[in-house]
Amino acid sequence: MENMTQLIFPLALVGIFYFLLIRPQQKKMKEHQDMVSSLRRGDQVVTQGGLIGKVDKVKEGENEVVVDLGEGVKVRVVQATIATVVAKTDPAK
Structure with missing residues (x-):
């Protein structure tokens, strides 16, 4: 009985750390990945x-996007x- 307690x-403690720290961080990372993967021109x-x-352009295989900052400046x-x-x-129709 004493070993059980x-x-x-x-x-x-492990359960508390999981639900208060680890799980919210994983959820936030998943939301960010979904946002980034749904970027469009x-x-x-x-x-x-x-x-x-x-x-300006989403490069699919390279995990890059070209962003137009204005006045012809693209990065x-x-x-x-x-x-x-x-x-x-x-979305385009």
């Missing part, structure tokens, strides 16, 4: 570096460094 406390995005621009950005999508474009 000694096991309950560490198992409870014309979406207005903010990079982790703070640059705001519109997606290649790794998809994972897109922080947020400010405005989504409507």
Whole structure:
């Protein structure tokens, strides 16, 4: 009986850490991956570096996007460094 009570406390701590720390982080990572994978031409995005621009081209196999920052300035950005999508474009019909 005493061994059982000694096991309950560490198992409870593992459960608490999982539900309070690990699970929310995994959920946030999944949402970010879904957002990045659904990028389309014309979406207005903010990079982790703070640059705001519109997606000009999505390079599928290379995990890169070309972002137009305005006035003909285009930069290649790794998809994972897109922080947020400010405005989504409507899908083409």
